[in-house]
Amino acid sequence: MWKKIGMLFLILMTGCPALGALRIDVTGAISEPTPVAMPYFNASGWRQQNIADSITDVIAADLERSGLFRIIDRDAYIQKIHSVDTHPHFADWQAVNAHALVHGEINEDPVSGELRVSFRLWDVYAQEQMEAKVLSTTPDSWRRMAHIIADQIYERLTGEKGYFDTKVVFISESGNQANRMKRLAVMDQDGANVQYLTDGKDIVLTPRFSPNMREVTYFSYKDGRPKVYIMDIVTGKSRLVGDFPGMTFAPRFSPDGKKLVMSLATRGNSDIYTVDLDSLKKKRLTDHPAIDTSPSFSPDGQRIVFNSDRGGTQQLYVMDAEGKNVKRISFGSGTYATPVWSPRGDYIAFTKIEENQFHIGLMRPDGSGERLIANGFLVEAPTFAPNGRVVMFFRQVPSDERGRGGASKLYSIDVTGYNERLIKTPEDASDPTWSPLLH
Amino acid sequence: MFKQVLGIVCGAALLSACASNDQGADLYGNANGGWSDDVNISDLSATDTTAKFNEEVTAVVYFPFNSSDLTGEAKSYLSEQAAWLKDNPRALILIEGRCDERGTREYNLALGERRANAARSYLVAKGIAADRIRTISYGKEKPVVLGSTPAAWAKNRNATTVAY
Known part of the structure; x- marks a missing residue:
């Protein structure tokens, strides 16, 4: 394609x-x-x-x-x-x-x-x-x-790079909340040219592009085993990433495309690993009884921001690419999740939960300058446009006791916090990831 | 090791009406998942085992918000489950961890895993062989009770034991 x-x-x-x-x-x-x-x-x-x-x-x-x-x-x-x-x-x-x-x-x-x-x-x-x-x-x-x-x-x-000749990989959702069909899908950034990459048989989540955009890594319950996969977008073929005991989830590519960083849960405990995509050897980066997940590389590949509840509540931490020098960067009220590093390197976007409201926010990589740019009953999964000026996320509304409602839609908003826009999709949508520029 | 397990009922509706239901056969098709590599799944009639388990013990234990700590009630139900498993030594179980929708997706996958394993550890401590137990986390994906209400959220923060 x-x-x-x-x-x-x-x-x-x-x-x-x-x-x-x-x-x-x-x-x-x-x-x-x-x-x-x-x-x-x-x-x-x-x-x-x-x-x-x-x-x-x-x-x-x-x-x-x-x-x-x-x-x-x-x-x-x-x-x-x-x-x-x-x-x-x-x-x-x-x-x-x-x-x-x-x-x-x-x-x-x-x-x-x-x-x-x-x-x-x-x-x-x-x-x-x-x-x-x-x-x-x-x-x-x-x-x-x-x-x-x-x-x-x-x-x-x-004077900035553009971001219009880009794709978005996301999860297309349909059906009742009790039996939601979730398909891997890719489209142009404006919502045109939607193509479905999986058939909806298995629940799939959290797709992310490889730097060259030929592949997507994602999480799937295929065969009843919750694991991280990589799909070649051109051939449509998927492969399991390593055969590690336990659940693998929350994958993202390294900026050079040679590794994945992801969580592996063994005996209930989730830690962060990198997996070399040639040798499929894994390397442990965190070793803590707390939940460590949602890792995201800095654009230079030198650092990783991640989500951990090691301090008692969910907060954001930064470590170097070897897993050393772990430093907490979120200190506001509420809890923090789903950090993602801007391709410009200047911001980390995150989901914040405070007083039963969800927010999309930004902070600098040292944790300073926190501000919230979007909110709702449930907003989640920020992803940056390749020029770092626009953030896309999804917003879900409440559902009733019969599973009706619960609509989930994609939105974009400037990092300034202005200009929020709905991105129209044929079905409900969640878990967007923005591609690099195609040209 | 890739034997098909027949007749596993999806955990969602286990509490009551599912006795004769035969959906979700595919779900645990691969016995080699997780870390219980040496589980050898027998040809026991899974539907009967699942139904019997659900009739005789409480299969679902609930958790407080954002927590994987077992409550006193959860421990008493798990103790019943352990006793049942001793009486039914050929039965295997899968523990499904779940979360409410008020968390983020990836963290909830991890939290569901922690909940399933909290139940698993309790059963192991009660003398159930670890290789009889598998776990899976559904995070916030497969809610048991629908609706965006505190009551529904409380029901979806659970570890559900499916015997087969």
């Missing part, structure tokens, strides 16, 4: 993109979204125009969902753009208060059928071109092309 990545390529069009003065601050708390003008991309022929419209809509939806941009109503536009080479009348775009202008066109190669999208991004006030590129791919990858263009625009305007 990832093989089309190699077929995408980017070419710089004539002229170097100027360093525009326009720069959107992603760290600002409440700021008005920056107004962007984006006419529907041009195309020749109604069928091509449909594709162009769809691509424009996906780009616009990505930019708007980030909370940083607002697409100005197209009825207000004064200048008519005829092609990607139409030069903007900047006064016309200033008149509708556009800070940036994006326009483009699509062409189909009559021989190969390849789809080619070109676009330009302009700083309307500086009157300078900020970006100009051509992308080409097979027509069925048009959504990816749109996400890549949205990433280009986001990157040029914010």
Whole structure:
């Protein structure tokens, strides 16, 4: 399913993109979204125009969902753009208060059928071109092309890496709470292109991508044995990770993809181990009668944050990758769980339970600067976008005594704590993990 | 070692109506799971054993919130279970640990495991051979009682013994 990545390529069009003065601050708390003008991309022929419209809509939806941009109503536009080479009348775009202008066109190669999208991004006030590129791919990858263009625009305007050309692996849930069907599923970050990777026969939980996104590690009750598995996404084949006595759970890949870190429960006691994926040899990192679980590597692979109740209640701890120098980092009221390290390294996201409310929160790796960004009856399982600016999680509502209700949905929210958005999925969803950037 | 065990009833509904139910045969299909590698599962009629156990003793013990400590009541029920297992020396058991929905998924898997093992350790201390006992944690996955109420949560914090 990832093989089309190699077929995408980017070419710089004539002229170097100027360093525009326009720069959107992603760290600002409440700021008005920056107004962007984006006419529907041009195309020749109604069928091509449909594709162009769809691509424009996906780009616009990505930019708007980030909370940083607002697409100005197209009825207000004064200048008519005829092609990607139409030069903007900047006064016309200033008149509708556009800070940036994006326009483009699509062409189909009559021989190969390849789809080619070109676009330009302009700083309307500086009157300078900020970006100009051509992308080409097979027509069925048009959504990816749109996400890549949205990433280009986001990157040029914010100075941050984008996160739109990404996938989310998650658990798709259906049925009554008493007999819930849980399937491993993967989709685009905006909820499109959902594909199911397991058939729902076994309960599966907590899927996580490998760094190269070819594999997913997850927990399954397959054959009545609660164990950690790795699935090759391309072939769909799963393998048991080691044959260790006892339950294995809470797996995550190391940043180099060579190891898993996970919990192994023996005689009721859960400790943290790494498993080398070549030799399948395990190495014990914690040895404590308390529960040690939910380990997550720092992006440099040097440290691991994990969840333990060794102090009497569930708290967050950081240790080095060898299991030494264990240090507690959570000290607020309530209990803490499911820590995950940001790909930027600057934050650890977690679930916090306090006075029967669940929260998603952030703290720095030394435990300072704790703040809560989302809450609910049950919120859990934060995961970072690859640029570390957005967190996804799931929220479940209460169910009644017949197991009705209990809906579970995915949401994204900026690390600033603003711009919470529902991510629509065909069924209920939980346990999301965000992939790295695909391109 | 991969003998099929027939007729195991899913632990959820054990308390009453499940005597003739034959669901979940697949659940323990692999006798080699867990660390009781030397368990050799016999061809005893599992359904009868399960039903008999559930009729004669209390199969479910409950735990306080976020705890795997056995209450006095839990210990007395487990003592009954131990006596029954001595009277029925061919019976094997699986102890299922469960948690309420008010915890996080991975921690609850660990807590369910700890609850199942608290029950297991008690039975072993009462003289039941460790190789007759397997454990599994369902965390917050397979609630026995539905609903987001304190009463339902209390029922779902349990260790359920399934004899076969």
